[in-house]
Each structure stands twice: as structure tokens, then as C-alpha cells.
Amino acid sequence: MTAGTFLFDKVAFIGIGLIGSSLVRLIRREGLAREIAIATRSPATLAKAEVLGLGDSYTLDAAEAACDADLVMICTPLGAYEAVAKAIAPALKDGAIVSDVGSVKACALRDFASNLPAGVHLVPGHPIAGTEHSGPEAGFAELFNGHWCILTPEKNTDAVAVDKVAELWKRAGMKIEIMDAAHHDRVLAITSHLPHLIAYTIVGTATDLEEHLKKEVIEFSAGGFRDFTRIAASDPVMWRDIFLKNKDAVLDILGRFSEDLTALQRAIRRDEAQTLEGAFTRARAIRKGVIEAKQERIDGKAD
Amino acid sequence: MTAGTFLFDKVAFIGIGLIGSSLVRLIRREGLAREIAIATRSPATLAKAEVLGLGDSYTLDAAEAACDADLVMICTPLGAYEAVAKAIAPALKDGAIVSDVGSVKACALRDFASNLPAGVHLVPGHPIAGTEHSGPEAGFAELFNGHWCILTPEKNTDAVAVDKVAELWKRAGMKIEIMDAAHHDRVLAITSHLPHLIAYTIVGTATDLEEHLKKEVIEFSAGGFRDFTRIAASDPVMWRDIFLKNKDAVLDILGRFSEDLTALQRAIRRDEAQTLEGAFTRARAIRKGVIEAKQERIDGKAD
Numbered sequence: 001m002t003a004g005t006f007l008f009d010k011v012a013f014i015g016i017g018l019i020g021s022s023l024v025r026l027i028r029r030e031g032l033a034r035e036i037a038i039a040t041r042s043p044a045t046l047a048k049a050e051v052l053g054l055g056d057s058y059t060l061d062a063a064e065a066a067c068d069a070d071l072v073m074i075c076t077p078l079g080a081y082e083a084v085a086k087a088i089a090p091a092l093k094d095g096a097i098v099s100d101v102g103s104v105k106a107c108a109l110r111d112f113a114s115n116l117p118a119g120v121h122l123v124p125g126h127p128i129a130g131t132e133h134s135g136p137e138a139g140f141a142e143l144f145n146g147h148w149c150i151l152t153p154e155k156n157t158d159a160v161a162v163d164k165v166a167e168l169w170k171r172a173g174m175k176i177e178i179m180d181a182a183h184h185d186r187v188l189a190i191t192s193h194l195p196h197l198i199a200y201t202i203v204g205t206a207t208d209l210e211e212h213l214k215k216e217v218i219e220f221s222a223g224g225f226r227d228f229t230r231i232a233a234s235d236p237v238m239w240r241d242i243f244l245k246n247k248d249a250v251l252d253i254l255g256r257f258s259e260d261l262t263a264l265q266r267a268i269r270r271d272e273a274q275t276l277e278g279a280f281t282r283a284r285a286i287r288k289g290v291i292e293a294k295q296e297r298i299d300g301k302a303d
Numbered sequence: 304m305t306a307g308t309f310l311f312d313k314v315a316f317i318g319i320g321l322i323g324s325s326l327v328r329l330i331r332r333e334g335l336a337r338e339i340a341i342a343t344r345s346p347a348t349l350a351k352a353e354v355l356g357l358g359d360s361y362t363l364d365a366a367e368a369a370c371d372a373d374l375v376m377i378c379t380p381l382g383a384y385e386a387v388a389k390a391i392a393p394a395l396k397d398g399a400i401v402s403d404v405g406s407v408k409a410c411a412l413r414d415f416a417s418n419l420p421a422g423v424h425l426v427p428g429h430p431i432a433g434t435e436h437s438g439p440e441a442g443f444a445e446l447f448n449g450h451w452c453i454l455t456p457e458k459n460t461d462a463v464a465v466d467k468v469a470e471l472w473k474r475a476g477m478k479i480e481i482m483d484a485a486h487h488d489r490v491l492a493i494t495s496h497l498p499h500l501i502a503y504t505i506v507g508t509a510t511d512l513e514e515h516l517k518k519e520v521i522e523f524s525a526g527g528f529r530d531f532t533r534i535a536a537s538d539p540v541m542w543r544d545i546f547l548k549n550k551d552a553v554l555d556i557l558g559r560f561s562e563d564l565t566a567l568q569r570a571i572r573r574d575e576a577q578t579l580e581g582a583f584t585r586a587r588a589i590r591k592g593v594i595e596a597k598q599e600r601i602d603g604k605a606d
Contacts, residue, residue, distance in 0.1 A: 132590070150523070187523055188526060190509055190516075190520055191520050191523050191525075192526025197564075197567060198501055199527070199586075200567070200586045201560060201563045201582075202493075202498065203590070204563055204586050205493070205556070205563050207589055209493070213490065214589075216490045218593055220451055220453070220491070222451070223406075223431050223491060224494065224495045224499055225494040227534065229586075230530075230590065231527050232583070233590040236584045236587065237580060240576055240580040247574075250571060251572060253508070254564075254571075260507055264503070264504055265561075268554060271550075273543055280503050280543060283502075283532075283536075283539075284536050286517075286535070287533065287535060290529055293521050
């Protein structure tokens with residue numbers, strides 16, 4: 001690919017964990033940018049990124065990386081967005097695109113809109129891909145392939161900027177959906193945030209068991225528990241921020257879930273066989289939908 | 304293998320779903336029995352088993368299949384155990400072994416002990432293996448390979464009978480653990496029964512969402528929800544019986560889980576970042592144990 005066909009001249013990554021480092025690898029593999037600047041708050045993580053040769057430059061100063069960038073891709077936990085936006089605001093060139101990969105979008109838009117200059121295009125994004133591993137060493141360019149990326153720009157956002165971010169994710173093999181940020185947060189609260197909260201909880205419940213029982217729970221985890229431990233191995237800081245930033249939608253869906261769980265608990269206590277069988281039979285229909293939507297993984301890899 | 308090395312002369316299967324049909328295939332592949340009799344309550348299932356050529360004889364009468372059998376393997380949902388035991392009791396020969404593959408063991412022992420004659424050896428078993436598919440057509444001989452099988456005979460049970468059942472499962476590639484039935488039920492309540500109840504619940508919660516939201520939940524299920532839909536696709540009747548038969552242990556662990564979930568819900572509502580991060584960090588340690596115990600699947604197949 002010649003220089004003239006770069007999708008971006010300079011891309012800055014603020015934060016370089018699993019998602020950021022996977023996207024960097026993809027950009028390099030596909031030759032989508034002339035220059036990649038990497039900034040992260042942690043010297044240890046920055047050193048890892050440098051050893052891996054992920055970027056062209058490395059800095060602990062987000063503003064330095066963002067300077068002159070055509071695209072600033074924020075890949076930090078959500079709790080850092082406000083500070084990052086404030087830090088890079090003075091360095092951004094007019095017409096720069098600011099995007100991100102966070103799992104909650106309304107707060108991303110808010111943090112960006114209230115701290116970044118008017119001439120910057122805000123295109124929040126959420127590639128729905130990941131593994132339970134974290135850190136720059138965990139990334140790989142194929143992570144996104146075949147999955148959905150949801151973009152949540154405001155209605156009046158420059159269409160060219162949105163198209164460029166969409167094109168980047170398409171090159172990563174992703175299917176693109178444009179969605180209202182608040183709606184995204186409601187959908188993800190049930191498909192991702194609640195499942196993670198429940199997985200963390202059940203694994204925590206097991207952690208509190210008597211020692212000999214805990215050992216056996218680990219030994220005989222194949223019956224369902226093991227799937228939960230994988231989900232619960234995801235990055236604690238990232239998930240802390242997701243729950244705090246999507247509080248309303250998570251608490252709403254959690255309330256519904258708790259009511260439903262209490263109803264099943266009551267049915268078990270009262271030996272209501274038909275209630276249980278009916279509820280379990282209904283759940284199968286959704287699985288059918290998931291398989292028809294081709295959302296079932298076929299390679300066993302987490303995503 | 305010559306006739307002299309059969310592990311059993313005649314084996315009778317009462318019930319022929321995923322587990323039963325997988326074990327039959329294994330017995331035939333390894334030549335572990337001279338004769339296999341298959342009985343099931345459903346004519347449609349029996350016809351499927353016959354088309355698949357799983358056994359040597361097929362009947363809707365459990366007693367007929369159990370007659371003269373050296374091993375009667377009960378593979379029905381737990382709710383049918385009492386009726387099956389009553390039905391086969393008069394047909395069992397002295398010294399016959401009665402075993403099963405059910406997920407709750409104290410009730411199995413109870414149903415067998417109170418309905419079967421004294422000269423019969425009771426060796427309840429639980430191969431911890433499965434997929435979300437059900438029926439005789441879903442079985443395959445390799446299903447059990449590498450997984451645990453827990454046997455829960457009473458202390459005074461004939462050691463030769465226990466050894467023969469253990470040998471059968473070893474030939475299927477399983478690791479054997481002998482355990483007290485009530486203890487088994489407590490361990491499985493957390494590793495398997497609670498995860499299934501939660502998966503059924505969350506998928507049910509999604510089922511009740513407004514139609515447009517439900518469609519998107521299916522479309523974007525890759526973030527964790529999809530794993531729950533797989534677990535929730537398991538056989539509704541089998542699971543109805545598991546919850547009813549392991550009621551005490553399930554309600555106990557469900558109570559602990561609900562308390563823990565409420566604590567996290569409270570932390571989210573009050574923005575207690577440290578509480579969340581601490582809980583999520585602790586959950587990671589259990590995952591490490593699961594991986595070290597080699598309980599992680601590496602092929603992506605459900606088990």
C-alpha cells in the first residue's frame with residue numbers, strides 16, 4: 001500500500017490494552033496509517049508496547065501523542081475518559097476525529113462533548129469483541145473479524161468522519177451498526193453487562209465457600225461454572241467503570257433479573273414443576289434466535 | 304474382543320437420551336457387553352433409537368429390558384426414578400447392579416433403596432459431561448472422554464459392583480471420584496445447578512423485553528449473553544427435575560448468591576468503585592484455579 005492510500009496519516013492511541021493493541025496490529029498489518037503514536041498512563045504498559053514494537057512513538061503524555069493526529073483512539077477504561085479528554089483538548093488539531101472502544105457510549109459522548117473543542121469530530125465506537133485476557137501482549141489483529149462494531153455519533157456529526165471510522169473497523173472485518181448511544185447502553189446492559197455482573201457474583205460466591213468445598217468446585221467446574229469463571233476473568237478496572245458508567249441501565253435490567261430469579265426460586269421451594277418447565281422451555285427459543293443470527297462462536301475462542 | 308472379556312453380559316438402558324445413547328455407543332464401540340436392551344417411555348424416542356441401531360432389543364416396558372440384566376443403567380429424568388424402580392423391581396435378578404447418570408444423587412439413592420430388592424447392588428453415578436443438545440440422535444461415544452464421573456454408593460455397597468461401574472466409565476475415558484451423595488449434591492449445586500438456573504433466568508428476562516430490543520439482544524449477543532443462551536438450551540424436563548430433587552442445596556446456594564448480587568447492586572448504586580474492583584479482582588483467582596485444574600475446555604465443545 002502506498003502512502004497515498006493511508007486511511008489516516010497519524011493515529012494516536014491513548015491506552016494500549018487488549019483492544020487497543022489488537023487494533024494497532026490490524027492497522028499495521030493493513031497499512032492503514034502512516035504513523036502510530038502510543039500513549040498510556042502506566043510506564044510498565046508503555047514499556048511492553050515498545051518491546052512489542054506496536055507503534056512509531058511512545059509517550060506517557062496523552063497530549064503529545066494526540067498532537068497533529070487525524071484520529072485519536074481512546075482505549076482506556078471509561079473512568080479515565082474525562083481526564084484524557086481534558087489532557088488532549090489543547091493538542092488536538094482542527095478536524096481531528098476522536099473515537100473510542102468503550103462499552104458504554106452515552107457517558108463517552110458526554111465526557112468528550114463537554115471537554116473537547118468544537119472543531120473536533122466525535123465518533124464513539126464499540127467493537128463487540130474481546131477475550132478474558134488483558135494488556136498489550138494479549139492483542140491480535142484477528143480479534144475483531146466477523147463481529148459487530150456499534151458507532152454512536154450524534155445526528156449532526158460530520159458524515160465523512162463517521163465513514164472513516166466505519167471504514168477502519170470494516171478493514172478489521174467488522175460489521176457496522178449506527179445506533180443512538182443511550183439505546184446502545186440499554187442493549188449492552190443485558191447482552192454483556194448483566195452477564196458479567198452475574199458471572200463475577202457467582203464466582204465470588206464460590207470464593208467464599210469453605211476451603212474443601214471450594215477445591216471441589218474448581219475440580220468439577222465442567223457443568224456450567226467454568227463458563228462463568230472465564231467471563232469473570234475479564235479486567236476488573238474496565239468492568240468497575242462499565243458498571244458505574246452504565247448504572248441506570250444496569251440497575252434496571254438487574255431489577256428485572258432479580259424479580260425473575262425470585263419467581264423461579266419460589267417455584268422451586270413450592271415444587272411448581274410446570275412453572276419451571278415452562279420457563280426453561282421458553283428460554284430455548286432465544287437460543288434458536290442466537291444460532292440463526294450466527295452469533296454462536298464456532299471456534300471455541302472467546303470473543 | 305472375545306465374549307469372555309465382556310464387562311457385562313446384558314446391560315439394560317432405561318431412557319436413551321443424550322447421555323444414555325452416548326454410553327450405548329461407547330459400550331458397542333469398546334465391546335463391553337454381549338447384549339444391550341433399550342427401554343424408554345416414549346414410542347417416538349424408542350423408534351429413533353431403533354433407527355440408529357443403538358441396541359439389540361427395544362421395548363416400552365422397563366421390566367422387560369431389565370429382566371436378566373447384569374447392569375441396569377437408568378438414564379431418565381430424575382422425576383421418573385421412583386416409577387422406574389417400582390417397575391423394574393420384580394424383574395431384577397439377584398446380584399444385578401442398578402446405576403444411573405442423574406445430576407442429583409441423594410434422591411437417586413433414596414428412590415432406589417426404598418423400591419428395589421435387597422439383593423441388588425446400588426451404584427448411583429454422575430458422569431459430568433453433556434452438551435446443550437438432547438435426544439438419542441445427539442449422543443456420541445467420545446462425550447465422556449477426559450471428564451469426571453462421580454460415583455456415590457453407600458459405604459456398605461459391594462466393592463466388586465462399584466469397581467465394575469467404575470471400570471465402565473474408565474473405558475469411556477473418565478476420571479472416577481467416589482463421594483458421599485449429599486456432598487455431591489452440594490458441590491454440583493454451585494458448579495452446575497445454580498449456573499443453569501441463572502442462565503435460564505437471564506435468557507427469560509431477555510425474552511420478556513420489548514420486541515425491538517429483544518431482536519438487538521440476539522444480534523449483539525457476543526458480549527457474554529450468548530454463553531448463557533447455550534447453557535439455557537439444555538433439556539427443560541431434565542432441569543426441572545434437578546431443581547426439584549436438589550431443592551435444599553440449590554436454595555441454600557441461591558440464597559448466598561442473591562445476597563452477594565444485592566451487595567454488588569448496592570455498590571453500583573452508591574458508586575463504590577473500590578468494592579466493585581475488589582470483588583472483580585478476587586473472582587480472577589478462581590479462574591486461575593480452574594485453568595490449573597485443567598478443567599478448561601480447549602476445543603470449544605460444550606461438555
